[in-house]
Amino acid sequence: MPTVDDLVIATPGAARLTWSGGSGNPRIVSLYEQTKQLQWNASTDVDWSVPVEFGSALPEDSTFGLSAFRSSPLLSRGRAAWDAFRWEFHAWLASQFAHGEQGAVIASARLTEVLPDVDAKCFAAVQVADEARHVEAFSRYVRDKMPSTYPVAGPLASLLRDVFRDARWDITALGLHVILEGLAMAMLRMANHTFHDALIRDITRLAARDERRGAQGRRREAMRAGALRLRPQRTIPHPH
Ligand SMILES: [Fe+2]
Ligand SMILES: [Fe+2]
DSSP: OOOTTOOOOOOOOOOOOOSSOOOOOHHHHHHHHHHHHTOOOTTTSSOTTSOOOTTOOOOOOOHHHHHHHHTSGGGGGOHHHHHHHHHHHHHHHHHHHHHHHHHHHHHHHHHHHHOSSHHHHHHHHHHHHHHHHHHHHHHHHHHHHSSOOOOOOHHHHHHHHHHHHOOOHHHHHIIIIIIIHHHHHHHHHHHHHHOOSHHHHHHHHHHHHHHHTTHHHHHHHHHHHHHHHHHHHHOOOOOO
16 A cells, blocks of 8 residues: 555556567667576575674775765764764665666666567566666665665655656656666766675675666667657747
8 A cells, every 4th residue: 555655656658569570679689688698686696694784883985075074064073973974875875776776667667568669668678677676686775784764865756757757758768768777877886985885785786787788778779769859849949
């Protein structure tokens, strides 16, 4: 049963079945093959017995973070306050990964409904499985290893609303492959310097490997499709 915290968005898309076969686009067909072969299992390929000592002292491994701390009001509270803040940020970031990945599951699933050819639908369908693993791994990490889950951040919720409210598949593709996954890749790169335990580093490494697979090509296609769609709206009418 949904709680008040669930994000419920009415989606206007139509499900499209096509009888004209695949596009034969070799890049999409090869991405589909690769994705099938490189599936991993979040239950067994991640060592969940690795302990995470929430709140323990953290190493001084970030010059940028340390200088930010030294010029912040936290300085007067001492180093322990900085570590406490970093652990909370860690829990917040891991929670946002779990929420964002759920958005990616739904966006990929919508693409299976609306994409106009079978090859692209199949590729989107295996991507649903990729994203489901990411949801599983990040959610389990937060549930089992963090004291609590942070709710979805406002800007992420707005982005998901904007992407899912639009019926056009190229806008869904643009939202998923360019914005959501572009953001995820930037955050995964940042996570390497932000997260300090071996377990979450392993999860982010596996998720980043999936995200990198064909990411450039998918983004290029999505941008091309989205740009074609958006171009007429951006055109300023000629005065007569
Ligand atoms: Fe993902
Ligand atoms: Fe993804």
